[in-house]
Amino acid sequence: MKKIVIYVSALLALGSAASTATGAIALSNLTNPTVQSLIDQGSSGVTVGSKRFFDFTFSGLTNSGTRTAAMVAVQPITDNGEGLRFISGWLAINGFSDDVITYKVEETAPSQSIGTISLFSDGTAPVPGTNTFASTTLTARKTSGSVIANLTTFDDGKTTPTDTTATDINTASINFGPQVILTITDAINTVSTSGVATNSIIENTFVSIPEPTFGSAVFLPSAAVFVANFKRRSRKPVAKSR
Numbered sequence: 001m002k003k004i005v006i007y008v009s010a011l012l013a014l015g016s017a018a019s020t021a022t023g024a025i026a027l028s029n030l031t032n033p034t035v036q037s038l039i040d041q042g043s044s045g046v047t048v049g050s051k052r053f054f055d056f057t058f059s060g061l062t063n064s065g066t067r068t069a070a071m072v073a074v075q076p077i078t079d080n081g082e083g084l085r086f087i088s089g090w091l092a093i094n095g096f097s098d099d100v101i102t103y104k105v106e107e108t109a110p111s112q113s114i115g116t117i118s119l120f121s122d123g124t125a126p127v128p129g130t131n132t133f134a135s136t137t138l139t140a141r142k143t144s145g146s147v148i149a150n151l152t153t154f155d156d157g158k159t160t161p162t163d164t165t166a167t168d169i170n171t172a173s174i175n176f177g178p179q180v181i182l183t184i185t186d187a188i189n190t191v192s193t194s195g196v197a198t199n200s201i202i203e204n205t206f207v208s209i210p211e212p213t214f215g216s217a218v219f220l221p222s223a224a225v226f227v228a229n230f231k232r233r234s235r236k237p238v239a240k241s242r
C-alpha cells in the first residue's frame with residue numbers, strides 16, 4: 001500500500017514537472033506585454049487559459065520604414081474561446097503598412113483539441129479612396145505544414161448606399177477536425193493610394209472541442225461501417241462454397 005502511494009505521488013510529481021517544464025507564464029501576469037514580450041518568451045511562450053502560445057516571430061514594414069514587435073500590444077482573450085488581441089496603430093496614407101506575426105498555439109488541456117478559429121479586425125478606411133483598404137489574413141497550418149484554415153477580413157470603408165466595391169468583412173471563422181498544435185500566420189495590411197486606411201485591433205480566438213474517443217458519436221458511425229464490412233467479408237467464403 002505504501003509502495004503504491006509513493007509510486008502514485010512520484011507519477012504526480014513527474015506529471016506536474018512535465019507540465020511546468022516548458023516555463024510558459026500566464027499572459028495576464030505580464031505587464032504591458034507586446035509581441036516583443038512574446039518573442040522573448042521563445043519556445044516556452046505564454047498561456048491564456050489552457051492554450052499555450054509560443055515561438056513568436058514578427059516583421060513589420062511601411063513605405064516610410066520598419067515597424068517593431070514592441071509597437072504591437074497584446075491582451076488575452078477569454079470570452080467565447082481563448083486567444084490573443086493585437087493592438088497597434090496600423091496606418092496607411094498614400095502608402096502601406098505590412099506586419100506579419102507568426103506563432104504556434106497548443107491546446108494543453110487533456111482530451112481537448114482546437115476545432116475553431118475566429119479572426120476579427122476593426123480595420124477600415126476612414127477616408128475611402130481608390131485602392132485604399134485594411135485587410136488581414138490568418139493562415140493556420142498543421143504540424144505537417146499543410147494549410148487547414150485561411151481567413152481574411154477586408155474593409156475599404158465603402159458600404160453605402162450599396163457596397164459596389166469588395167464586400168466589407170470584419171469577422172471570419174472556420175471549424176475543422178481536432179488539432180492539438182497549429183502554426184498561425186497573421187498578415188496585417190493597410191493600403192492607400194488616395195485615402196486613409198487604419199487598423200487598430202486584430203483578434204485571434206481559438207475554441208476547443210473534446211477529442212473524439214472510442215464510443216463517442218464521432219466514432220460510432222465508422223465503427224458501424226467497420227462491423228458491416230467485417231460481416232460482409234466473413235460471409236464471402238460461405239457464399240463461395242455454395
Ligand SMILES: [Ca+2]
Nearest residue numbers: 158165166168
Ligand atoms: Ca466595401
